[in-house]
Amino acid sequence: MANLSAIKVEKLNEPGKYSDGDGLFLVISQSGRKRWEFRYQLNKVRRTQGLGAYDKKSNTLADARKKANDSRLLILDGIDPIDHAKLAGEKRQELNSALEVERERAEELNQATFLRCANEYIEKKSAEWKNAKHKQQWQNTLETYVYPHIGSLPVKDIAVYDVRKCLDPIWLSKTETASRVRQRIEVVISSAIANGWRDPAIGNPAMWKGLLENFYPRPEKVKKKRYIEEGTDGHFKAMPYDELPAFMAELVKLNGFAPLALRFLILTAPRTTELRLAEWPEIDFDKKIWTVPEGRMKAGKRHRIALSDAAIELLENVPRLSDSNYIFPGWKRGKPMSENGLSSVLKKMKITHATVHGFRSSFRDYIGEETGYPDRLAEYALAHQLTDEAERAYARGDKLKKRFDMMNTWSAYCDSKLQKGSVTPFARRQKVVNK
Secondary structure, eight states: OOOOOHHHHHHOOSSEEEEEETTEEEEEOTTOOEEEEEEEEETTEEEEEEEEEOBTTTBOHHHHHHHHHHHHHHHHTTOOHHHHHHHHHHHHHHHHHHHHHHHHHHHHHHHOBHHHHHHHHHHHHGGGSSSHHHHHHHHHHHHHHTHHHHTTSBGGGOOHHHHHHHHTTTTTTSHHHHHHHHHHHHHHHHHHHHTTSSOGGGOOTTOTTTTGGGTSOOHHHHHHHHHHHHTOOSSOOOOOGGGHHHHHHHHTTSOSHHHHHHHHHHHHOOOHHHHHTOBGGGEETTTTEEEEOGGGSTTSSOEEEEOOHHHHHHHHTSOOOTTOOBSSBOSSTTOBOOTTHHHHHHHHTTOOSOOSTHHHHHHHHHHHHHOOSOHHHHHHHTTOOOSOHHHHHHOOOOOHHHHHHHHHHHHHHHTTTOOTTOSOOHHHHHHHHTO
16 A cells, blocks of 8 residues: 655655555655665675656656666566666667767768868879879869869768769860769769768769669760761871971971970980970980989889980970979079970960871871881880789880881981081070070
8 A cells, every 4th residue: 555645755755765665665854855766685695776866757756666666677587777777878878878888989980071181182192103193184174074063072971963963064065174083983972982071882872884874975985986077086286207407407496495405305215294394314325224213104104215316305404404404494593494495485386286196196107107117116215114913013124225227217317407506506595505
């Protein structure tokens, strides 16, 4: 029989213990605070379970009776209510801890936006890129075509629809750029997957094969169609090799390092960057070899260039500036020639049907059409990679010794219309550089 009622519990103020029956007690302390206790016996051991402070709204007599009854049911099953409550509390704590970890993880994933993932990838990978220009190109393309659409999106949530918002406006009009943009989006998202910012099971929405190829025509097909419409082949404009001797005869009359650098480029057939950043220690005058370090080569492999007698003579007459180690320095002290330095020479000479890079094609065409040198020898001179994997595995050399005669033949042809004394004295060039 219950001894307490809700009204009685509320009115009781005298310190002491008041039984409700069956082990449930209301305990009033000397300070007047009220709390519930449940006393029980299990396995001949008496214990007292606290059921919380009395509260007329949240822990009433009815609440205390329910808690006591739940404990009695546990005792009937041989379970100690105190141990059970302790275990339940530990489980709740574990669950709360797990929920907190999950909440923190969700917050981390929300903060892992495409912009953040892209910046982290660029910073990590830029150390292995050849030059600062490559890093700048990455940043520029993403800032222009990607960040406005998906930069603020968590990378975990990016879908095909989001990627298409970046590519749809430029795929047909700027196909080559769009193709690079797609590749860079794919790389950033793949990096995010590797770093745990995106579920691998969701996949990469910027993949071409099996995914985006279903929405866009192949880049090479689009470019080929455009070239046909424009009446071009899509390659760098190259000067026909039969025009080269006359061109060289005019080129040597110009002042400055840029015309000189362009002539050296034509004689040796490197890429523009390989030439612009060339330094004196790379030249072995005794062996007539120019060694371009791997960091400046497109294929990432060191390249040796056989220097013709004309190329060596040109270098021997180039003045060395005390404040620069570059063979062809730019106008700014200690800096190499700018990227536009060589093309400005063609512009000055009003050459519109050829590009600087195109002189490599002029060289290749001449060797293939007018000489008996093997095509493979010319490919080695141009630092082109072998396409056949088996051949590449066994071809460890670079046929340097065989290339000297070929480069002398090429130089003799290029300079065949030079008149004696037609080369502008270097004293005049030096004066121009020091203005």
